[in-house]
Amino acid sequence: MDMVENILTNNPCFRSGKKIRVKGLMLHSVGCPQPSAEVFVRRWNRQDASRACVHAFIDGNSGKVYQTLPWNHRGWHGGGSSNNTHIGVEMCEPACIKYIGGASFTCSDRESALAVVRRTYDAAVELFAFLCREFSLDPLADGVIVSHKEGHARGIASGHGDPDHLWKGLQSGHTMDGFRRDVSAALARDAQAAPAAPMPSPAAPASSSSASMPSPSVPMPSPSVPMPSPSVPIPSPSASIPSPSTPMSSPAAPSPGQTPGPASAQSTIPPCAPAGKMHISHRGTELIARYEGCRLEAYLCPAGKWTIGYGHTRDVKPGDRLGSQEAALELLKKDLEKYENYVNEFAAQGILSFPLNQNQFDALTSFCYNCGKGNLQKLVSGRDAATVGQKMLLYNKSGGKVLAGLVRRRKEESALFLS
Secondary structure, three states: OOEEEOOOOOOHHHHHOOEOOOOEEEEEEOOOOOOOHHHHHHHHOOOOOOOOEOOEEEOOOOOOEEEOOOOOEOOEOOOOHHHHOEEEEEEOOOOOEEEEEOOEEEEOOHHHHHHHHHHHHHHHHHHHHHHHHHOOOOOOOOOOEEEHHHHHHOOOOOOOOOOHHHHHHOOOOOOHHHHHHHHHHHHHHHHHHOOOOOOOOOOOOOOOOOOOOOOOOOOOOOOOOOOOOOOOOOOOOOOOOOOOOOOOOOOOOOOOOOOOOOOOOHHHOOOOOOOOOOOOOHHHHHHHHHHHOOEEEEEEOOOOOEEEEOOEOOOOOOOOEOOOHHHHHHHHHHHHHHHHHHHHHHHHHOOOOOOOOHHHHHHHHHHHHHHOHHHHHHHHOOOOHHHHHHHHHHOOEEOOEEOHHHHHHHHHHHHHHOO
């Protein structure tokens, strides 16, 4: 999670200095077409910004979390007694929507809007898992994680429809029930990803189942403007890093501060395929699982494909659900066979000009699963091992923008490849 502390020290809410005992978390969306968290941070960090104050904003362009109040500070976000018990977090909304009355809106670019929703959703899952851990909260317990809309239904918040109205209006597949389950899964996943805690054993039994920042002049109604609750029932959740089917942009230039990997003399070695097909190790599978994230309910990704588990897309239908994380892991292992074959194929054809050790095979399989066969071929063609390890770092963009999650993933893959 990419989080910066930007406390609104000039806001009257912060200056009031009131504290709460955190009993829950409330999810909001800003209620206006403004994806930039920094716009809100600048506007709300003033002495005359007296209408509202939340604990954090999630940027729609990057997914970065801006913490704006200490977590145990009493915020002005719910418009009711929830201010005394709940941390409030606002997700920024796409610039391509236009409100036409209450919670109703039109959208000029659904794909771009879904990309923003996906980024904010995934960041919110990470943030809420972090906060549940910090305050010993059970994300599945009644009333612990609620939306502003749900808070109003419970009588603890004002009459808003967020963020349910946004998710439903864009047919994103998200619901608050799905969000709570994803937070719970992220909490469990974080525990498994701790240094000494591996993910489920490979022998576990399978369960079957199937841009630049907008100007502050962008119209910005206050998030506290009431929104009628949408009258139509709602659909279910979304994923994190681009799935194998999401197109990745080709690299441009190295990011500042990137350094070449260790020198290698392998470029003179003739093409060399292993004696038999190689397979990804448990370590490699764990790396992929950690970065892909696990969603047990089918969701519609920004590329318009129904997806489930760790980025699985084949034969997925709306309403599909996996019974456990182990079932999702088994699907991932089957999916990885295709990407293992791509790496083995390039080795056999001589496109890879150096023999692969296990760490290199794992790193290339992870890269291929995330970026696709075409980008793998571009990465390895005519290059020695050291150059491949270095150039791998450049594939850190989606939709032309550098994503922090991809930067971290490429660094880990490169370090594994060069180890």
